[in-house]
Amino acid sequence: MTSFTPYTYFQCPCTENSTSSRTFGEDLPSPTSDTSEDDRTFDPRAPRAAYSLHPLEHLLYCEDCHQIRCHRCVLDEIVTWYCPNCLFEVPSSSVKSEGNRCTRSCFQCPVCTASLSVSSVALAQTGLGADISAQAGPYVLNCTYCQWSSKEIGIQLEKPNGIYAQLSKVKNGGEPYISAKDRRREDRRDISESPKGPGPNETLDADSQFENLKSFYQSQLADSAPSGGMGFMGGYGYGSPGALSRIMGLYTGSSFGDKKRESKNGNMREVCDSSEGLQLTSTKDDQCAITRIQRVGWEGTASTAQQKEQAQSVRFMDDLRPFSHLLRTKRSKRCRACRHILSKPESKVQNTRFRIRLVARNYIPAITIQPLQQAPTSLLTPMKPVQFVLTVKNPLFESVRVNIATPASTPGRFASKVTVLCPQFEIGASTDMFDEALREGGKEKRRTKAEASEGQLQAEAGKIWERGRNWVSVVVEIVPASLRTDGPEFMKSQQIQKDDGPLREDEDVLEIPVFVRVEWETDAAHEESGGLAAGNKEKELKEKRELAYWCVIGVGRIAQD
Amino acid sequence: MSKKPAKGEYIETDTGNKVSRKCQIIGTTNIILGGKTVIQAEVIIRGDLLRSVPSSSSSINPSPNDKQQSAVAVAIGRYCFFSRGCALRPPGRSTKGVFSHYPLKISDHVFVGPGSVIEAAILGSHVHIGAGVVVGKFAIIKDYVKVLDGAIIPANMVIPSFSIVGGRPARIVGEIAEGEVDGFDLRDLWRSIGNN
Ligand SMILES: [Zn+2]
Ligand SMILES: [Zn+2]
Ligand SMILES: [Zn+2]
Ligand SMILES: [Zn+2]
Numbered sequence: 117m118t119s120f121t122p123y124t125y126f127q128c129p130c131t132e133n134s135t136s137s138r139t140f141g142e143d144l145p146s147p148t149s150d151t152s153e154d155d156r157t158f159d160p161r162a163p164r165a166a167y168s169l170h171p172l173e174h175l176l177y178c179e180d181c182h183q184i185r186c187h188r189c190v191l192d193e194i195v196t197w198y199c200p201n202c203l204f205e206v207p208s209s210s211v212k213s214e215g216n217r218c219t220r221s222c223f224q225c226p227v228c229t230a231s232l233s234v235s236s237v238a239l240a241q242t243g244l245g246a247d248i249s250a251q252a253g254p255y256v257l258n259c260t261y262c263q264w265s266s267k268e269i270g271i272q273l274e275k276p277n278g279i280y281a282q283l284s285k286v287k288n289g290g291e292p293y294i295s296a297k298d299r300r301r302e303d304r305r306d307i308s309e310s311p312k313g314p315g316p317n318e319t320l321d322a323d324s325q326f327e328n329l330k331s332f333y334q335s336q337l338a339d340s341a342p343s344g345g346m347g348f349m350g351g352y353g354y355g356s357p358g359a360l361s362r363i364m365g366l367y368t369g370s371s372f373g374d375k376k377r378e379s380k381n382g383n384m385r386e387v388c389d390s391s392e393g394l395q396l397t398s399t400k401d402d403q404c405a406i407t408r409i410q411r412v413g414w415e416g417t418a419s420t421a422q423q424k425e426q427a428q429s430v431r432f433m434d435d436l437r438p439f440s441h442l443l444r445t446k447r448s449k450r451c452r453a454c455r456h457i458l459s460k461p462e463s464k465v466q467n468t469r470f471r472i473r474l475v476a477r478n479y480i481p482a483i484t485i486q487p488l489q490q491a492p493t494s495l496l497t498p499m500k501p502v503q504f505v506l507t508v509k510n511p512l513f514e515s516v517r518v519n520i521a522t523p524a525s526t527p528g529r530f531a532s533k534v535t536v537l538c539p540q541f542e543i544g545a546s547t548d549m550f551d552e553a554l555r556e557g558g559k560e561k562r563r564t565k566a567e568a569s570e571g572q573l574q575a576e577a578g579k580i581w582e583r584g585r586n587w588v589s590v591v592v593e594i595v596p597a598s599l600r601t602d603g604p605e606f607m608k609s610q611q612i613q614k615d616d617g618p619l620r621e622d623e624d625v626l627e628i629p630v631f632v633r634v635e636w637e638t639d640a641a642h643e644e645s646g647g648l649a650a651g652n653k654e655k656e657l658k659e660k661r662e663l664a665y666w667c668v669i670g671v672g673r674i675a676q677d
Numbered sequence: 678m679s680k681k682p683a684k685g686e687y688i689e690t691d692t693g694n695k696v697s698r699k700c701q702i703i704g705t706t707n708i709i710l711g712g713k714t715v716i717q718a719e720v721i722i723r724g725d726l727l728r729s730v731p732s733s734s735s736s737i738n739p740s741p742n743d744k745q746q747s748a749v750a751v752a753i754g755r756y757c758f759f760s761r762g763c764a765l766r767p768p769g770r771s772t773k774g775v776f777s778h779y780p781l782k783i784s785d786h787v788f789v790g791p792g793s794v795i796e797a798a799i800l801g802s803h804v805h806i807g808a809g810v811v812v813g814k815f816a817i818i819k820d821y822v823k824v825l826d827g828a829i830i831p832a833n834m835v836i837p838s839f840s841i842v843g844g845r846p847a848r849i850v851g852e853i854a855e856g857e858v859d860g861f862d863l864r865d866l867w868r869s870i871g872n873n
Contacts, residue, residue, distance in 0.1 A: 172856065173854055173856035173857040173860060174854045174856060174857070175856060176855065176856070198837070200835070200836075200837045200840070200849065201835050202835070203819075203835065203837060228846050229846065229848055230831040230834065230846040231831065231833060231834055231835070233833050259831075260813065260831050260832040260833055261813075261829075261831035261832075261846040262846075444837060444849075449855075459855045465837070466819070466838070468819075468820045468821055468838045468839070470855065473855050473858075475855050475856035476856060477856050477859070
């Protein structure tokens with residue numbers, strides 16, 4: 117079993133007003149049993165809880181709402197688009213027109229997703245980023261991880277740069293790719309030249325088919341929509357009577373739709389040949405695929421993960437194409453409630469600084485837990501009391517009063533007993549980094565483990581275990597529950613009598629829900645130093661602040677006896 | 678070799694480097710240590726893999742400093758931590774049929790986990806590399822990147838800032854949150870290492 121690292125997760129308040137949750141196997145909670153929100157103990161095992169618990173580092177803090185903010189209660193705003201491979205910034209206008217992939221020369225291996233590098237065919241063996249500028253073409257794309265090469269799909273390039281443009285003009289196997297527009301132009305010429313044309317059942321590639329379908333239905337919608345009417349021509353054209361009656365037809369049965377269609381828009385019809393995007397499937401295609409599988413075997417087929425990365429549906433390795441890197445973004449974050457910015461990175465791709473960065477760890481105390489005495493095993497022995505040291509560290513420049521509350525026994529089937537020996541204490545103010553650097557030499561003296569085990573300094577109820585400049589640690593006494601579900605009936609808890617199934621995943625992890633209330637006084641003027649309170653002369657006026665939240669402390673795994 | 682080192686495990690230099698007596702540093706004259714860096718036991722640093730092709734002949738425009746620069750095989754910044762058994766090797770490749778190594782540059786606050794092999798071109802600052810990681814030749818890792826245990830970073834890969842990468846081959850699996858940025862600081866870790 118892997119070692120267990122104790123953890124603390126904080127609950128974001130944005131989930132507080134949700135309906136009460138239920139644990140596995142529990143009946144629907146009856147509305148009468150639902151007591152006041154405040155009285156309810158937070159259950160970290162509730163299925164819903166997983167969505168509201170976050171490590172402190174993942175949380176932001178809104179100074180205007182005085183509240184914790186998680187990724188679910190902030191709004192993301194894209195500051196910059198960039199390619200993660202070439203690190204070039206992409207203007208949002210070209211993201212709109214060109215799509216969300218890099219259009220320079222950044223391609224990923226269709227087999228293993230590693231970045232592809234360009235190399236000359238002549239020196240393909242030496243591979244590895246050989247100096248391409250000095251060598252002559254043709255060039256291929258090589259994967260440095262799985263050794264895949266674009267030669268395998270019959271693609272060679274003339275130039276070592278502008279890969280995106282070159283690749284879009286060539287099909288697998290080396291045939292030139294003709295875009296839908298060119299194809300249409302050619303088609304028209306063909307029709308005018310010969311009466312037969314390319315035939316109504318010509319096979320199209322996916323791009324051309326989509327292009328044909330799109331242009332066909334756009335023209336249909338434009339024809340059927342009256343010039344006045346509902347006046348909604350653009351977009352998807354849901355406002356057109358044609359589309360409306362078709363939708364109505366879906367709900368009311370075909371007779372309604374048919375009648376309307378005949379009377380009102382006889383001009384609305386469906387695609388009927390390949391120039392309009394119609395592609396007939398035949399059993400011949402299936403037969404082709406089957407014979408191909410028989411020929412190439414299992415190795416010749418693409419895995420689901422490989423298929424997923426492709427723009428078009430592809431089944432065989434020979435049909436895979438290199439794909440360009442998805443763009444990444446730098447985003448700023450706003451509070452959903454008050455719209456103030458909580459985090460704003462510098463817009464330049466390579467600049468890692470933030471203009472604004474209101475992270476929760478600068479506002480709410482960090483909580484850590486560790487065993488008081490080093491145990492021989494990492495597992496907790498059932499029914500044997502153990503002591504843990506809970507350390508609370510204050511990041512604020514004011515001293516704070518902290519109140520810690522835990523339920524007497526943890527929720528769930530296996531109720532461990534928890535006692536915080538000193539649930540109320542005051543923590544000194546944090547000083548800034550400069551002070552901290554000065555203090556570096558004189559280390560604060562800490563109680564050593566030896567002293568603790570000597571029993572000279574026994575943990576006492578109501579007393580702080582240890583105190584530093586801006587941190588306090590208190591002792592928590594825990595009696596881990598037994599994980600047994602068998603045994604005599606009278607020994608069992610009510611929970612186990614109801615459900616004595618086998619141990620579920622991570623049910624042996626001892627998690628303590630902790631309700632933390634932090635109170636402090638702050639300079640009202642200092643808080644709004646920049647603006648409104650400039651004229652406020654009552655500088656001595658202190659403002660009371662309070663912050664309360666649930667968190668969950670993962671202590672360790674209980675041994676199975 | 679004596680059976681038991683009489684002194685502590687680490688040699689502490691004037692610039693605050695803590696270097697294990699049991700590490701293997703080859704070609705020390707070609708290695709720059711910025712200071713306050715920890716090098717644990719069994720770490721291998723290949724300063725001997727020096728650039729053999731003069732940089733003036735390459736596409737990079739020559740400058741008077743070239744002679745000095747080319748004498749550096751591994752450059753390491755401040756507050757770096759190299760865990761037990763990791764290896765730092767300058768990357769090498771052939772250009773026009775001539776093989777040469779190129780410098781490996783490591784910025785500040787870079788943690789390299791036990792048993793990892795680094796053949797990157799550049800490791801930015803505040804980079805955390807887990808245990809058993811392979812960073813392929815000429816890879817570039819930008820600032821504030823976390824590489825998960827066991828990841829294999831293919832040669833030439835570029836990893837942008839604030840990425841979490843993992844897997845074989847490595848791909849970007851997550852983003853570094855705003856609050857995690859401070860966690861990359863290695864000053865406390867450097868302080869915690871010593872001979873007592
Ligand atoms: Zn939230
Ligand atoms: Zn790119
Ligand atoms: Zn590959
Ligand atoms: Zn707010």
